[in-house]
Amino acid sequence: MTETSSSAVSARYTGLKGPLFRLAIVNGLLTILTLGIYRFWAKTRVRKFIWSSIDLGGDRPEYTGTGLEKFLGFLVAVVVLAVYLGLIQILLFYFGLYYVVAPKTETEMIMQVAVFYISLFAVLPLILFARYRSRRYLMARTRFLGIRFGMEKPAWGYVWRALAHGALTVVTLGILLPRQTFWLEKYKTDRSWYGDQRFVQGGRWTGLYRAMRHLFIGAALLFVAAPAIAIVMAAQGKTGETAAFAAIPVALIGFNWALFGYLYYRVHSFRYLTAHKSLVGAMAFRAEPRTGRIIGIYLLGVLIIGAIVGVAFAVAFGVAAATIASAGSTGAMPDILGVVVMALFYLGVLTLAGALILVFIVQPVLAHIVGTLTIFNPEALAEVRQRAYDAGADAEGFADALDVGGAI
Amino acid sequence: MTGAAAPSGPVAATYLDGVSAARQAVTIEPSGDLRRLAITLADGSVIHWPFDRLREITGGADAKRLTLALSAAEEDETGRDAARLVVTDPAAVAWFRQKVTTLDTRDLRAGTGRRVALWLGGAAAAVALMLFVILPAMADYMAAHLPVEAETALGATVMKQVEAMVGDGSGRDLVCRNPQGLAALTRLQDRLAAGAGVGQPITLSVFDSEMVNAFAAPGGQVVIFRGLLDEATSADEVAGVLAHEIGHVAARDPTRIALRSAGSAGILALILGDVSGGTTVALAGEYLMRNSYTRDAEAAADGFGLGLLASTGISSAGMADFFEKIAKDTDSMPEMMSSHPLSLARAQAARSHAAGQGPTEPALTDADWQALKAICN
Numbered sequence: 001m002t003e004t005s006s007s008a009v010s011a012r013y014t015g016l017k018g019p020l021f022r023l024a025i026v027n028g029l030l031t032i033l034t035l036g037i038y039r040f041w042a043k044t045r046v047r048k049f050i051w052s053s054i055d056l057g058g059d060r061p062e063y064t065g066t067g068l069e070k071f072l073g074f075l076v077a078v079v080v081l082a083v084y085l086g087l088i089q090i091l092l093f094y095f096g097l098y099y100v101v102a103p104k105t106e107t108e109m110i111m112q113v114a115v116f117y118i119s120l121f122a123v124l125p126l127i128l129f130a131r132y133r134s135r136r137y138l139m140a141r142t143r144f145l146g147i148r149f150g151m152e153k154p155a156w157g158y159v160w161r162a163l164a165h166g167a168l169t170v171v172t173l174g175i176l177l178p179r180q181t182f183w184l185e186k187y188k189t190d191r192s193w194y195g196d197q198r199f200v201q202g203g204r205w206t207g208l209y210r211a212m213r214h215l216f217i218g219a220a221l222l223f224v225a226a227p228a229i230a231i232v233m234a235a236q237g238k239t240g241e242t243a244a245f246a247a248i249p250v251a252l253i254g255f256n257w258a259l260f261g262y263l264y265y266r267v268h269s270f271r272y273l274t275a276h277k278s279l280v281g282a283m284a285f286r287a288e289p290r291t292g293r294i295i296g297i298y299l300l301g302v303l304i305i306g307a308i309v310g311v312a313f314a315v316a317f318g319v320a321a322a323t324i325a326s327a328g329s330t331g332a333m334p335d336i337l338g339v340v341v342m343a344l345f346y347l348g349v350l351t352l353a354g355a356l357i358l359v360f361i362v363q364p365v366l367a368h369i370v371g372t373l374t375i376f377n378p379e380a381l382a383e384v385r386q387r388a389y390d391a392g393a394d395a396e397g398f399a400d401a402l403d404v405g406g407a408i
Numbered sequence: 409m410t411g412a413a414a415p416s417g418p419v420a421a422t423y424l425d426g427v428s429a430a431r432q433a434v435t436i437e438p439s440g441d442l443r444r445l446a447i448t449l450a451d452g453s454v455i456h457w458p459f460d461r462l463r464e465i466t467g468g469a470d471a472k473r474l475t476l477a478l479s480a481a482e483e484d485e486t487g488r489d490a491a492r493l494v495v496t497d498p499a500a501v502a503w504f505r506q507k508v509t510t511l512d513t514r515d516l517r518a519g520t521g522r523r524v525a526l527w528l529g530g531a532a533a534a535v536a537l538m539l540f541v542i543l544p545a546m547a548d549y550m551a552a553h554l555p556v557e558a559e560t561a562l563g564a565t566v567m568k569q570v571e572a573m574v575g576d577g578s579g580r581d582l583v584c585r586n587p588q589g590l591a592a593l594t595r596l597q598d599r600l601a602a603g604a605g606v607g608q609p610i611t612l613s614v615f616d617s618e619m620v621n622a623f624a625a626p627g628g629q630v631v632i633f634r635g636l637l638d639e640a641t642s643a644d645e646v647a648g649v650l651a652h653e654i655g656h657v658a659a660r661d662p663t664r665i666a667l668r669s670a671g672s673a674g675i676l677a678l679i680l681g682d683v684s685g686g687t688t689v690a691l692a693g694e695y696l697m698r699n700s701y702t703r704d705a706e707a708a709a710d711g712f713g714l715g716l717l718a719s720t721g722i723s724s725a726g727m728a729d730f731f732e733k734i735a736k737d738t739d740s741m742p743e744m745m746s747s748h749p750l751s752l753a754r755a756q757a758a759r760s761h762a763a764g765q766g767p768t769e770p771a772l773t774d775a776d777w778q779a780l781k782a783i784c785n
Binding site: 014015016019020044045048049050052053059060062063064065066068069071072075076078079081082083085086087089090093094141144145146147194195381382383384385386389 | 468469485490491675
């Protein structure tokens with residue numbers, strides 16, 4: 001729309017495959033050449049591309065983050081994490097050995113494994129912290145119509161809530177998942193700002209149960225129907241094998257249904273939460289991505305990427321083998337050369353695969369979601385005023401160091 | 409109209425003042441002397457943007473649209489004033505791109521280089537302190553205080569891993585068990601262990617593998633690869649290598665390395681990132697680091713080995729012979745890359761030690777030596 005008088009705006013995604021692929025390949029090569037340091041600038045460039053590909057009624061968001069600040073934020077995070085993780089890991093390893101000597105019983109073995117896995121839980125709060133900080137950074141570095149988005153600081157408040165909700169969901173076997181999803185999203189949304197206006201997350205957590213239905217069906221098939229069939233058949237005097245034969249297909253269907261159900265939940269909880277967000281009182285949103293469409297994009301993407309990487313693999317492997325063979329005949333050190341060639345080959349395939357995933361999966365999924373987004377009463381934006389600059393603390397350095405965060 | 413011709417008359421554009429989210433339709437026109445851009449708002453008021461401060465917001469996906477901002481000593485991330493001017497008129501976009509040469513100037517804030525160097529140096533120092541001082545010190549302390557049973561358990565795990573790495577994947581048992589060979593191995597083990605006095609039992613075993621290698625695992629496990637037995641021409645040579653490995657056991661080097669890499673592996677993966685084969689690089693780094701760590705330990709193990717040979721009455725000439733043999737293979741590698749100090753230098757040390765030795769007795773009888781060589785048959 002170019003006239004602000006209409007009361008709804010449909011978003012469009014205009015990013016093309018070619019330019020993004022070129023960008024991703026150049027990024028990948030520079031990242032390899034700089035031993036990984038360029039990845040902060042690479043991520044920034046991809047975000048600038050994607051942000052500016054989103055058309056909201058003729059205007060485009062602007063991503064203002066810089067590679068340099070991400071790099072510096074990463075350095076800060078590395079110092080903190082190096083000390084923390086180094087100490088945690090060596091201590092756990094030591095006490096794992098010290099207290100659980102040569103596991104003889106199954107319990108001791110589980111104990112030993114448990115001690116080693118505590119390191120994961122030592123990192124979990126940091127991962128949640130990094131996730132909140134990352135979202136805050138993204139908000140602080142996004143502008144629309146020249147006005148900054150922003151997010152409030154309390155990342156630790158998010159961490160303990162996320163831990164508590166997560167534990168509750170696990171204890172209730174997933175039945176309280178909607179509660180977790182809703183309250184965590186509300187925590188983040190209610191602390192998000194556009195200019196001087198605060199976003200509000202409305203709705204109720206029980207409203208998300210509709211999105212859970214396929215998960216419930218899958219779980220019912222897997223944990224109720226399949227065992228029931230087995231028990232009934234066994235009661236009728238059938239052999240254990242026959243009973244299992246009947247129950248296994250049902251369990252398999254249930255498992256796949258639950259997988260689909262989880263994706264369905266992700267998509268439909270997003271729909272619900274988006275539909276119940278508001279800004280400046282009057283502004284509302286609607287996004288209606290479809291689960292089937294997203295699965296279709298994934299499957300097609302995997303097919304295309306598999307085919308391209310397969311061909312590239314075959315060609316590169318042939319070249320590498322020939323290089324090693326010819327070097328071997330000239331008497332150069334084939335072992336070291338072989339390792340170098342194989343390493344380059346491996347990095348090359350990874351770069352290619354990363355670029356293809358971006359182009360054939362990430363961007364199409366994003367384009368689909370953006371394409372279904374509608375913003376109501378955009379004229380209310382005229383009331384919004386600028387907000388102050390947020391230094392962004394670590395510029396998602398923790399997320400980068402812990403490898404947390406989404407595809408972009 | 410050619411691309412570079414100045415658009416005649418005012419051109420429509422969109423102005424965002426950076427204060428409110430209201431978009432304003434404006435017209436823009438360069439001043440006659442081409443030093444300022446006049447932006448005429450709907451209410452008739454005019455804003456002037458000097459051309460030398462005009463910058464393009466780069467990195468956008470749509471090349472047809474030009475977003476302009478003024479460079480400013482703002483305290484924010486961009487170094488740009490918050491106001492934006494969006495130009496979509498094709499002729500005007502082309503004109504700006506060609507005529508305004510300062511569009512893609514990067515305005516780095518003063519002191520940026522110093523700030524980066526400071527952070528980089530600080531982070532590197534902190535990580536180095538962790539990797540090379542704190543973790544090794546902790547590993548040393550812990551290795552010395554770990555109960556022997558725990559060390560033995562760790563040794564069993566390490567042995568399993570090595571077997572999986574060396575084996576052909578068939579899950580075949582790699583340990584050689586020819587009875588006569590085992591008997592000979594036990595005699596060699598008893599003789600060396602008696603002289604070692606390491607405070608923990610030493611267990612020797614032979615792996616059926618081509619590699620010319622031997623290693624010590626935590627818990628007093630010392631493994632010889634069949635390739636080493638094939639390469640050696642006398643039992644004294646094998647005894648020399650074993651004496652060296654027992655030196656590692658005495659110093660609890662294998663345990664120390666395991667502890668230390670538990671702490672440092674995570675840190676390295678963290679720094680190098682997990683994308684684009686970062687982990688591979690991390691492993692390579694770990695490899696280099698671990699070896700620079702053990703090079704001191706290697707020298708100590710050599711010293712211990714020579715002492716052990718002396719106390720058990722085995723000539724260190726065998727050790728010298730063997731080092732000379734492998735010197736041909738390893739000395740072509742730069743010392744940084746190889747885990748052992750240059751073999752020729754070590755051979756000389758063993759040779760001169762042998763010259764000072766009193767009466768010696770072969771490590772094994774001829775019959776036992778032949779049996780040991782056939783242990784994998």
